[in-house]
Amino acid sequence: MEKNEKLVSLTTDGAPATTGHHSGFVARCKADHDFPKFLRYYCITHQQAMRAKTMGFDHIMTPVIKIINSIHAKAKQHRSFQALLEELSAEYGDL
Numbered sequence: 001m002e003k004n005e006k007l008v009s010l011t012t013d014g015a016p017a018t019t020g021h022h023s024g025f026v027a028r029c030k031a032d033h034d035f036p037k038f039l040r041y042y043c044i045t046h047q048q049a050m051r052a053k054t055m056g057f058d059h060i061m062t063p064v065i066k067i068i069n070s071i072h073a074k075a076k077q078h079r080s081f082q083a084l085l086e087e088l089s090a091e092y093g094d095l
Contacts, residue, residue, distance in 0.1 A: 009039040013046040045095075068095050 010026065012018040018025045029035045045068065052061035071081050072095065085093050 005036055007036055007038050009041060011041045011043055013043050014050065071095060 010029070012026065016024060019027075021027055026040055029038070045065070049061055049065065052058055071078055082094055
């Protein structure tokens with residue numbers, strides 16, 4: 001089995017280099033008949049950040065993103081946060 005046969009989905013940040021209709025990475029993969037079919041997703045954090053900018057919620061999203069990045073940056077803090085989510089039976093187990 002080739003490496004690209006294991007690909008099931010691709011998550012992007014919405015940048016034109018990855019999502020461009022003609023020359024973006026996703027478009028090139030879809031145009032290649034030897035490339036396997038895959039699902040395409042957009043990163044939810046990037047989607048929210050883009051919506052916040054267009055709707056004027058920067059004063060809310062900036063601290064939220066800083067908190068998320070802080071949790072991700074420290075392994076022990078990240079594990080503790082995951083444990084908290086599990087303890088609370090949260091719908092999602094991670095950020």
